[in-house]
Amino acid sequence: MHIPDNFLSTPVWAALDIAAAPAVVALSRKASRKMQQEPEASQLPLLGVMGAFVFAAQMVNFPVGVGTSGHLVGGTLLAVLLGPAAASLVVTAILIVQALVFQDGGILALGANVLNMAILGVLAGYAPYALLKNTRWRTYGIFAGGVCSVMTSAVLALLELGISGIRMPTPVLLISSMFFMMNALIEGAITVSVVRGIERLRGEPVLAKQNQERSTIRTGRPAVALGIAAMLLASIGVLIASNHPDGLEHLIEKLGIVLNTPSILSSPFPDYEIPAWGSSWISKATAGLAGLIIIYAVCALSGRLLARARRT
């Protein structure tokens, strides 16, 4: 979804341009340094030709129903083939050519389109693949990547348009969401199908050597990111969490059901608080973090036990 000029309000496009420019410069510098260190393994021609390849591949229509067809978007495919940083650069190049040569997307809105599709869209497409690429669910990872990539770009674009004052009536928003979801599912299916086709043709996992090299560097990064996100949610998220009861409690209150069941065990953290510390943020955050550590310990222990049982 390429946003043209004049759809975003000035603060929105200006802020997104300012955010996208250093991100693209940083990606370019990182890739340039790598190429200078390893001139024999330079990916420069590969990046350019892959950009042209995605352009050409977008011309191939896939039948997806009676009288309708879809085409590849390509962000996830590039991330699987080249890695996320290189894919982001190639998609940025594609967006610039589309804006200049084909008038698809605006010049002032380029920052928004780059962030939506080239950076966050590609990262969202790569994350499920990175998590599952060394497991037997690799194909599901590629499919989920295609879906996440398109949905992330679409949701971000709709969000930016909404912030800019283009509000959609609820029925239109629902229809658009369904349309984007359909496109996302099609992208997932096409990406899986193309990766399989490439692997059938070349008889090996796509660019296996490069991906193996990358995996040795990046193993565990998604897990660390998830861990940090969980800790932030558990400690800071309580500040913005709703104080209202959850759905089941609300229903019980509404129906006037009184629970007289005697409790056998008392929780150390009732209502996600440490009773001795009152109901301050520290009390809630500590209870949240303690719960997180307990859950992590239980999962890690069960995982090890299961792995040991499988080996024996």
Added chain:
Amino acid sequence: MHYSTLAIWSRQQSFVHSLDTRAKLVLLVAFLISLATLRTFSLREFIGSFALLLIVSLLARLPVVKIIQRALVVLPFLGTFGFVLWLSGEPQRAMILLSKGYLSGLAVILLVATSPLPAILRAARFFKMPDLLVEIIQILYRYLFVLSDQVQRARIAAQSRGGLRKSLGFTAASGLIAVLFSRSYEKAIRVQQAMLARGRGDFFIASEPSAFQLRDFTALLFGLLVILSLRFLSYGPAH
């Protein structure tokens, strides 16, 4: 491919064509910002901006009617959101978005129709676009039409084998893209080998933009003055 028409126009001779691309790029961005930051936009503002772009296309000796038609490619997306706004009870805002979007598209077409893409990339590089990104775009642009032609030929071959079906099956389409990938990958390796054989890591970046001449500077100042005049005298300042 329809871009070939723009590429042919960009190689013509005229005063606008001969101007430094850096000046044209600055003027394009100034025009777009001026248009985007207008809060009030009526028929008067539309005619003023449209007339300015028409004058530029006449000075560039471009086929005006075809240029105006070419700019209509932006309308499908604009029309969708215009329709949504119209449904939301904002028909005037829908018209403003359509008009401004069309003018922006027309301005971009004028730049591309008066400057070859490599010249635009050299100008972008002058304005600190990263070298690597410029090189990727150059290689992409170099092979875009080669690979697109291969897709067309493969599609014709598939249709001639299987009758006159408009689209391929899902698996056949995946196979076609896989073959295309394989050829692209081999092409990339050959390009890499050629670059190494030349003993350099660069692909195209050899020529620097020529010196900024007095007439480029004059045209830039005059263009900025016209845009600012339209912005503040005719339209009135933004609210």
